[in-house]
Amino acid sequence: GQQLNQSPQSMFIQEGEDVSMNCTSSSIFNTWLWYKQEPGEGPVLLIALYKAGELTSNGRLTAQFGITRKDSFLNISASIPSDVGIYFCAGRLGQGAQKLVFGQGTRLTINP
Amino acid sequence: DGGITQSPKYLFRKEGQNVTLSCEQNLNHDAMYWYRQDPGQGLRLIYYSQIVNDFQKGDIAEGYSVSREKKESFPLTVTSAQKNPTAFYLCASSISASGVYNEQFFGPGTRLTVL
Numbered sequence: 001g002q003q004l005n006q007s008p009q010s011m012f013i014q015e016g017e018d019v020s021m022n023c024t025s026s027s028i029f030n031t032w033l034w035y036k037q038e039p040g041e042g043p044v045l046l047i048a049l050y051k052a053g054e055l056t057s058n059g060r061l062t063a064q065f066g067i068t069r070k071d072s073f074l075n076i077s078a079s080i081p082s083d084v085g086i087y088f089c090a091g092r093l094g095q096g097a098q099k100l101v102f103g104q105g106t107r108l109t110i111n112p
Numbered sequence: 113d114g115g116i117t118q119s120p121k122y123l124f125r126k127e128g129q130n131v132t133l134s135c136e137q138n139l140n141h142d143a144m145y146w147y148r149q150d151p152g153q154g155l156r157l158i159y160y161s162q163i164v165n166d167f168q169k170g171d172i173a174e175g176y177s178v179s180r181e182k183k184e185s186f187p188l189t190v191t192s193a194q195k196n197p198t199a200f201y202l203c204a205s206s207i208s209a210s211g212v213y214n215e216q217f218f219g220p221g222t223r224l225t226v227l
């Protein structure tokens with residue numbers, strides 16, 4: 001099936017650093033969603049994006065819907081230990097599309 | 113509290129047995145989904161349902177079956193035909209399957225281990 005390319009696959013950073021990750025595709029998406037998953041738990045929705053160019057924040061998290069509609073970015077500022085987890089992007093291909101396409105995830109590890 | 117519940121949290125099954133995973137939501141959502149997650153991988157769609165008494169196959173439906181007799185419930189049966197059933201299973205729901213604002217919200221998951 002359709003795939004999203006999410007990068008990096010993993011990140012090892014120091015507490016307090018900023019984090020950037022992205023998802024790209026060869027297809028155009030009309031919705032981008034960013035989720036965080038902690039070990040043994042279900043993903044939690046962080047940010048939803050619906051328009052090209054849209055920039056949305058949720059606390060220290062900021063996500064953008066790429067202008068080309070083929071990519072999206074997630075930034076975390078001033079990381080803290082509770083940011084540890086796996087971050088997934090997900091996209092919806094068309095307005096009537098019934099399914100989400102998921103990236104493979106970015107595993108974030110923070111050294112205190 | 114509104115949300116999605118999955119039970120049990122951990123499930124062990126012997127080879128050759130069918131097993132049913134429960135998913136219930138009280139969000140009044142029309143659409144429900146089942147995903148499978150393997151270690152280090154993303155989510156793969158097994159089945160989804162847009163309304164009661166209707167469901168469609170996802171990308172990896174072989175060896176699984178579902179029913180949607182009530183809006184609140186979408187149980188998944190892992191049959192003996194599923195060749196590699198050990199995985200983390202996630203249920204999700206959304207207001208509708210299509211439409212503009214239809215984010216999916218996930219339950220806590222069930223970890224199935226075949227012994």
